[in-house]
Amino acid sequence: KAGVTQTPRYLIKTRGQQVTLSCSPISGHRSVSWYQQTPGQGLQFLFEYFSETQRNKGNFPGRFSGRQFSNSRSEMNVSTLELGDSALYLCASSFSGDNSPLHFGNGTRLTVT
Amino acid sequence: GESVGLHLPTLSVQEGDNSIINCAYSNSASDYFIWYKQESGKGPQFIIDIRSNMDKRQGQRVTVLLNKTVKHLSLQIAATQPGDSAVYFCADLSNDYKLSFGAGTTVTVRA
Numbered sequence: 001k002a003g004v005t006q007t008p009r010y011l012i013k014t015r016g017q018q019v020t021l022s023c024s025p026i027s028g029h030r031s032v033s034w035y036q037q038t039p040g041q042g043l044q045f046l047f048e049y050f051s052e053t054q055r056n057k058g059n060f061p062g063r064f065s066g067r068q069f070s071n072s073r074s075e076m077n078v079s080t081l082e083l084g085d086s087a088l089y090l091c092a093s094s095f096s097g098d099n100s101p102l103h104f105g106n107g108t109r110l111t112v113t
Numbered sequence: 114g115e116s117v118g119l120h121l122p123t124l125s126v127q128e129g130d131n132s133i134i135n136c137a138y139s140n141s142a143s144d145y146f147i148w149y150k151q152e153s154g155k156g157p158q159f160i161i162d163i164r165s166n167m168d169k170r171q172g173q174r175v176t177v178l179l180n181k182t183v184k185h186l187s188l189q190i191a192a193t194q195p196g197d198s199a200v201y202f203c204a205d206l207s208n209d210y211k212l213s214f215g216a217g218t219t220v221t222v223r224a
Contacts, residue, residue: 004156033210043157043202043214056209090156097210101147104156 001027004093004105012111018079021108023091025072031097032074034066037088037107046089049074050097078110086112123219132190134218136203141184147212148177148188149202157202160188190220198222 005024013019025032033048045058049068066076072093078085088109092102126132138146144165149157161172163179163186170177176189190197200217207213 031210033212035212042216043204043212045211045213048210050210056211058211092156092212098206098208099145101159101162102206102212103159104149106154106156 004091004103006089006091006105006108008108009106010109010111012113013081014113015081015083017081018077019081019110020075020077021089021091021110023074023076023093023105025074025091025093026103029093029095029103030072031094031102032068032072033092033094033097033102034074034076035090035092035104036060037090038086043090046076048097055097081112083112086110121218122216123221125221125223126193127223128193128195130193132188132193132197132220134188134190134201134203134220136186136188136215138184138186138203138205140205140207141181143184143205143207145206146177146179146186147204147206148175149204149214150197151200151202151217152198160201193220193222195222195224 007022031050034046036044047057052068063079068074088107090107092104094100094102147162148160151157163170163177174191179186200219202214202217204212204214
């Protein structure tokens with residue numbers, strides 16, 4: 001069974017631009033969540049989706065948004081990029097989101113210059 | 114703030130020895146814990162999980178122990194190998210679909 005797939009693997013953007021990251025979950029998984037990983041803050045929860053509905057959102061500004069499609073694939077968008085948005089963005093999928101293990105992709109490394 | 118944390122940021126272990134990685138959590142309502150391994154350039158990889166109705170769970174070369182009285186869990190790796198070198202995270206999955214991670218322990222295996 002294929003794992004969680006994230007594209008692209010690397011991105012370089014300049015301040016003020018926007019970016020869209022993509023995630024394909026493990027087949028059969030309906031919950032997709034997103035995390036930001038930085039050396040200073042560690043792994044921080046962004047949001048979680050299940051059946052196209054956002055069920056929870058972390059403490060990030062409104063510039064961070066996401067969505068989930070009917071095939072469970074998910075995208076996250078960051079608008080008006082800031083230098084501090086440079087991070088590894090990780091997507092995780094699970095069967096239900098609340099009582100089953102989350103499996104992570106290898107992330108998208110975003111660098112904002 | 115984070116609901117879980119690790120006791121030590123780094124652990125150096127001789128190849129072939131057993132490793133023990135510790136983690137403390139603060140939320141007594143936590144009922145589902147997961148250990149992850151993260152290698153350089155990769156995402157966190159699921160190792161093993163445990164629910165609060167269990168004290169111990171074993172996998173291949175790994176054992177997780179949960180002590181609810183002192184809110185502590187540990188990951189034991191038997192016969193540590195060079196491929197075990199990585200950062201290990203404990204995480205608590207809350208009932209609002211959010212994983213809270215500890216800061217991580219970097220394990221280095223000495224040949």
